[in-house]
Amino acid sequence: MPETDVLLASRPHKPAVPQRTNSIEQVRSVxxxxxxxxxxxxxxxxPITHCGPGCADKQFMNVAFYNGFQGGGYGGGAVAPSTNATEREVVFGGAERLEELIDASLEVLDADLFVVLTGCIPDLVGDDIGAVVGPFQKRGVPIVFAETGGFRGNNFLGHERVTRAIIDQYVASYDPARDGAREPRTVNVWSVLPYHNTFWRxxxxxxxxLLEGIGLKVNILFGPESAGVAEWKAIPKAGFNLVLSPWLGLETARxxxxxxxxxxxxxxxxxxxxAETASFLREVAAFAGxxxxxVDAFIAAEERIYYSYMEYFTDFYSEYWWGLPAKFAVIGDSTYALALxxxxxxxxxxxxxxxxxxxNPPEETRSGIEAQFATLADDVGAPVLFEEDSYTIHQHVRATSxxxxxxxxxxxxxxxDVxxxxxxxxxxxxxxxxxxxxxxxxxxxxxGALTLLEKIYTTTVSASA
Known part of the structure; x- marks a missing residue:
């Protein structure tokens, strides 16, 4: 038996007290x-990736394929060009190779925006990506760059780097005399992490x-409902930004x-x-004036439909309540864990x-997340564990009553398995x-809540069969 298998087999199945390890098993971010x-x-x-062979493909297979089988879309998956940097680029640098790749990409790919992202190799050897991309930008090519080597953090922090790069390098400055007055009823939305969040689209x-239903014009920025780079160009004219998550997007809004x-x-x-959606819409409406x-008319119309379906659902719930779970555990990123x-x-x-x-949210954001979990309801709170390692997480699950x-x-x-x-x-x-x-x-x-209810109790009934 290999040494790693021996180590795994020797671990206790159900420890009395969960213990921390020095490694991460079964990763939950990239x-x-x-x-x-x-x-x-x-x-x-x-995206154009300047990284080692296989890096970009692994990102696609992990985040976009074995995660809801979402697919790569117009510019993701197998479409994304890569330098596939090797030992030569480690020794001599990869700037020349990246320049060749950008030239080739512009020749054969039709895009409104190219985003160059770096991996560990160019960031470690010190490739000057700005010096490579800069001349293309001066020629009017819609291209930006972000340094995203793996040692800089996970894909949540990489996301913030990319949005910042697009804003600073591509979105024009705002001049009211040139661009006209702001649109007070237009909002830029910063929320769930594309692709990593399985249901982001x-x-x-x-x-x-929902936001359009109460009278706003929405720059959603990502996904099939977005107008693409035109929405990004329109960011400065929006009346305000909406950050809809515990912390992701907050630095961008600031x-x-x-x-x-x-x-x-x-x-x-x-x-x-x-309840939460009505509260959310009223808070946004008050902020936007x-x-x-x-707003109340839109909410009332939505609630009428929602509670009509819930009335049907109560027949099931009242009959099977004795066999349904009473307690739950949530394991996931802070946005979905808190919302659920x-x-x-x-x-x-x-x-x-x-x-x-x-x-692994930034340390300075954790007290705010803890405070939200402490006030899930007027008389219900719950402590929250910040943990990336699945082995440790599963120890906690097994030790929970x-x-x-x-x-x-x-x-x-x-x-x-657990x-x-x-x-x-x-x-x-x-x-x-x-x-x-x-x-x-x-x-x-x-x-979405109705869909979630269907999923929860279809799964529950199936598990008990």
Missing amino acids: CSIGAMHTAAAIPRAI GDLSEIKR HLEKVYNQPFLHRPVLPIGA LDPVV SKFLVNQLGLIPALQVVTE FGHKAPILFGTTWER AKDLKAALVEVGFPASYEVVLSRTYVGFR
Whole structure:
């Protein structure tokens, strides 16, 4: 038996006290260059990767394929050009090779924006990417660059680097005399991480639909509902920015406030269900100065449909409540972990047993995330564990008391074995989700919550069969 197998086999199955390891098993994020998906999520934008052989392909297969089988789209997947840097570039530098690749890409690929991303090799050897990309920019080529070597952080931080690069290098400065007055009812949305969030396309589409429903014009920026680079060019004219996550996008909004004097609203909780969505829409409307009569009418129409479906659902719930899970665990990035916990506690009355945030958020953001989990409802709070290592996470899951009923786990493909051990139902809600095929599904808002209910209780009934 190989040494690694011996080490794995020797680990205790159910420790009394979970213990920390010095490594990460079954990763839940990828390295910074995974932000190539941030570029690919913009319609008609193409990432160009300057990295070692296989790096870009691994990002695609991990984040976009074995995660809902989302596909690469117009500029992602196998389309993205790469220098495939080798030992030669380590010794002599890869600037010349990158320049050749950009020239070739411009000749054969049709795009509105090219985004050059670097891997570990060029960042370590010190390739001057700005010196390579700069002459193309001076020629009017729509191209930007971001240094995204893996040692700089994960793809969440890489995402912030790419959005900052597009804003600073491509989006024009704002001059009211030249560009006209701001549009107070236009909003730029910064929310879930494209591709890494398995349901990002559907979620962003639903967010846009909701905001348009109360009277806003929405620059959603990513996905099929976006107008592509035209929306990015329009960022400075928007009346405000909306950050819809615990922390992702917040630095971008602060930067836009600095360079464009553009205010922003930070709403930490992604809205799932009637109560949270209505609260979200009213807060945005108040910030934007919208007509409350129009807003309330839209919410009332959505609630009427939502609660009509819920009335039908109660027949099932009242008959099977005795066999349904009472406690749950959520394992995922902070945006979905918090949103799901709020919905499950407030709308379904389930009891939070374990909450794990897995994307390694910056230290300065963690107290805010903890505060949100501490106030899931008026009289319900839950501590949150920040952990990336699946082995440690699964130790915590196995050591958690879920009572006499089998729990329901909201997690990833990595939780399938522990769910079987606990006879728990598992709903895959994040990276990697290798047993889900996802096109336009959303769990956000009024409509997404109904889809989530279907998924939860179809899974629960199937698990008990």
